[in-house]
Amino acid sequence: MNITVCVKQIPDQSIPSELLPDSWRLRRADVNAVLDPGDEYAVEAALKLAEATGGEVTAVSMGPARADEALRKALSMGVHKAILVTDDALEGAAALVTARVLAAAIRKSGGTDVVITGTESTDGYTGVVPQALAELLGSSSLTFAKSVETGGEGITIHRQTDTGYQIVTAPLPVVVSVTAGANQPRYPSLKGIMGAKSKPLEHWSLADLGLDGEAVASSQRVFSVVAAPEKQAGELISDDGTAAGRIVEFLAQLKVI
Amino acid sequence: MNAGPILVFGEVEDGRAAPVSLELASQARRLSDAVVVLAYGSSTEGVDKAFASAGASAVHLAEHPVADRLIGPFAAAAMASLVGAVSPRAILIGATYTGRDVAGRLAVRARLGVIANVIDLMDKDGRLVALNTIFGATQIVESGFTSSSPGIFLVRPKSFEVAAHEGDVAVSRLEPPTDVQDSARIIESHSETSTGPGLEEAPVVVSGGRGLGDASNFALLTELARLTHGSVGASRAVVDAGWVPYSMQVGQTGKTVKPTVYIACGISGAMQHTVGMKGAKNIIAINRDQDAPIFKLADLGVVGDCLTVLPKVIEEIKARQQQG
Numbered sequence: 001m002n003i004t005v006c007v008k009q010i011p012d013q014s015i016p017s018e019l020l021p022d023s024w025r026l027r028r029a030d031v032n033a034v035l036d037p038g039d040e041y042a043v044e045a046a047l048k049l050a051e052a053t054g055g056e057v058t059a060v061s062m063g064p065a066r067a068d069e070a071l072r073k074a075l076s077m078g079v080h081k082a083i084l085v086t087d088d089a090l091e092g093a094a095a096l097v098t099a100r101v102l103a104a105a106i107r108k109s110g111g112t113d114v115v116i117t118g119t120e121s122t123d124g125y126t127g128v129v130p131q132a133l134a135e136l137l138g139s140s141s142l143t144f145a146k147s148v149e150t151g152g153e154g155i156t157i158h159r160q161t162d163t164g165y166q167i168v169t170a171p172l173p174v175v176v177s178v179t180a181g182a183n184q185p186r187y188p189s190l191k192g193i194m195g196a197k198s199k200p201l202e203h204w205s206l207a208d209l210g211l212d213g214e215a216v217a218s219s220q221r222v223f224s225v226v227a228a229p230e231k232q233a234g235e236l237i238s239d240d241g242t243a244a245g246r247i248v249e250f251l252a253q254l255k256v257i
Numbered sequence: 258m259n260a261g262p263i264l265v266f267g268e269v270e271d272g273r274a275a276p277v278s279l280e281l282a283s284q285a286r287r288l289s290d291a292v293v294v295l296a297y298g299s300s301t302e303g304v305d306k307a308f309a310s311a312g313a314s315a316v317h318l319a320e321h322p323v324a325d326r327l328i329g330p331f332a333a334a335a336m337a338s339l340v341g342a343v344s345p346r347a348i349l350i351g352a353t354y355t356g357r358d359v360a361g362r363l364a365v366r367a368r369l370g371v372i373a374n375v376i377d378l379m380d381k382d383g384r385l386v387a388l389n390t391i392f393g394a395t396q397i398v399e400s401g402f403t404s405s406s407p408g409i410f411l412v413r414p415k416s417f418e419v420a421a422h423e424g425d426v427a428v429s430r431l432e433p434p435t436d437v438q439d440s441a442r443i444i445e446s447h448s449e450t451s452t453g454p455g456l457e458e459a460p461v462v463v464s465g466g467r468g469l470g471d472a473s474n475f476a477l478l479t480e481l482a483r484l485t486h487g488s489v490g491a492s493r494a495v496v497d498a499g500w501v502p503y504s505m506q507v508g509q510t511g512k513t514v515k516p517t518v519y520i521a522c523g524i525s526g527a528m529q530h531t532v533g534m535k536g537a538k539n540i541i542a543i544n545r546d547q548d549a550p551i552f553k554l555a556d557l558g559v560v561g562d563c564l565t566v567l568p569k570v571i572e573e574i575k576a577r578q579q580q581g
Contacts, residue, residue, distance in 0.1 A: 017392050024398070095371050096364045122529075125509060126373040127352075128411070131329065131361025140441045141330065141362075144354055146503065153442065159327075160503050161354060164448035168327065170441035180510065181497035219370040219406060223399040228390060234540075236552055239561025244569030247520075247541060248577065250557050254539055256461050256485050256518055257574050 001055035005046040009070035035070040038118035040185035075196035076188035099132035104209040130177035140170035262291030264345035269298025277351030277414040286312025309426035322433040329358025334434035337366040461487030468523020472500035508533035526551025
């Protein structure tokens with residue numbers, strides 16, 4: 001089974017994020033960047049499937065040249081090869097453009113049986129790329145997977161719903177989006193980290209993918225960004241044994257007890 | 258300015274209109290006299306009335322043709338055909354699991370941009386402008402579509418109130434779509450039912466995070482929720498750790514709640530969590546770390562250990578209720 005996992009490099013979320021004042025794009029250039037933690041679940045699911053079926057995993061990403069670091073992390077976890085689509089024209093690309101670029105890269109790489117993604121990126125969180133990818137690739141989609149297994153008609157997942165979960169199966173080719181917590185992402189081993197340095201990592205441009213300016217033009221725009229009104233500071237107390245009483249008093253005041 | 262109607266995806270589950278879809282129909286009516294709803298589900302009998310009284314001027318009913326197939330890809334195809342037929346000014350979809358499936362596939366089919374996590378939508382000089390918050394709701398972003406082509410606004414549930422509307426509504430049936438590229442099949446459906454009110458409706462939500470130390474301590478939250486007729490929620494960290502099911506998750510990837518009181522127990526207040534609860538009317542937070550960001554949102558913050566404070570709260574409420 002050939003598996004493609006789509007990943008993204010994002011600014012380290014433990015550092016407060018900032019927007020660039022002129023473009024209202026996320027400040028990325030001089031900020032520590034990491035493989036999106038949500039994507040680690042997708043990488044783990046892809047590696048598990050490959051181990052079960054004897055297949056290869058290709059990681060595909062779109063981003064600036066430094067996104068190599070995130071792909072190296074995926075390679076060190078066990079991914080076999082990686083492709084980075086990088087092009088100045090893609091800066092600030094919206095979700096639909098991202099999906100178009102990823103779909104074109106997957107096609108150029110020779111196609112795949114299974115595409116695995118996270119459910120949304122942790123920085124932009126639009127959350128529609130997996131479904132858009134499926135539509136572009138003419139694939140079935142298994143979204144919001146809490147678990148992923150081979151079997152059934154090809155791949156079978158437990159799909160998160162508002163009230164519980166469904167067991168859903170689909171034949172190949174299929175796009176699977178994996179929720180955070182679906183598995184335990186592995187830590188790269190020392191051997192994995194050393195080995196990742198010699199694994200293939202290619203850079204492709206839009207021209208390499210045969211995409212033109214129109215395919216990646218964005219129809220949406222940020223008009224303004226303003227600071228949200230700050231909430232007035234509430235009452236803050238240290239528990240000296242009386243805090244429980246204060247909470248109960250507050251609940252009584254609000255008439256919920 | 259595009260003079261077309263606003264097209265709303267009317268999600269229908271178990272024969273009932275999804276609350277977020279009714280909220281969107283009402284908001285669309287505030288912005289336009291022409292509100293077209295696609296009511297899509299396994300059984301749409303009578304839902305036209307619910308959509309009409311929320312603000313729809315036209316309702317297209319479409320029955321899901323195959324029970325064991327996921328709704329999203331089919332509804333996206335039906336929406337795409339309506340986009341072609343009515344040339345809408347904008348498309349509104351609720352950010353549910355199905356809604357996100359619809360938005361992604363519709364974006365490709367109809368070549369539409371998507372603006373997600375929308376919490377407000379307004380008309381500014383004839384242009385629809387969406388608001389969403391970023392960076393833990395400290396910044397508000399105003400965005401919209403530049404070209405004359407419409408776009409998809411993916412709106413968070415509970416962003417708008419449903420207002421009663423009276424007026425004429427045109428109801429018609431839409432043939433189920435046939436050109437669907439999806440073969441996923443549902444084998445089984447399970448619900449993780451909880452007792453008491455649903456998380457999104459409960460007047461009190463008692464939520465737990467890592468600070469509780471262990472999954473078994475959620476019993477304290479369940480007891481406090483029972484005493485306050487509330488419901489129990491959780492942060493993503495403890496859902497990821499497998500302490501409680503995902504259906505209890507409050508936050509960006511979980512549910513949005515707006516209770517009268519939100520009690521955050523051992524939750525630090527990461528942006529992922531706060532976007533789902535900062536609309537609560539009152540917030541109580543208990544955390545050992547006095548620098549935890551949750552205290553910035555709290556009306557009453559207690560720096561202390563949940564495992565010390567909560568048993569006393571429970572005991573005192575019980576004592577009051579026995580007296581009363």
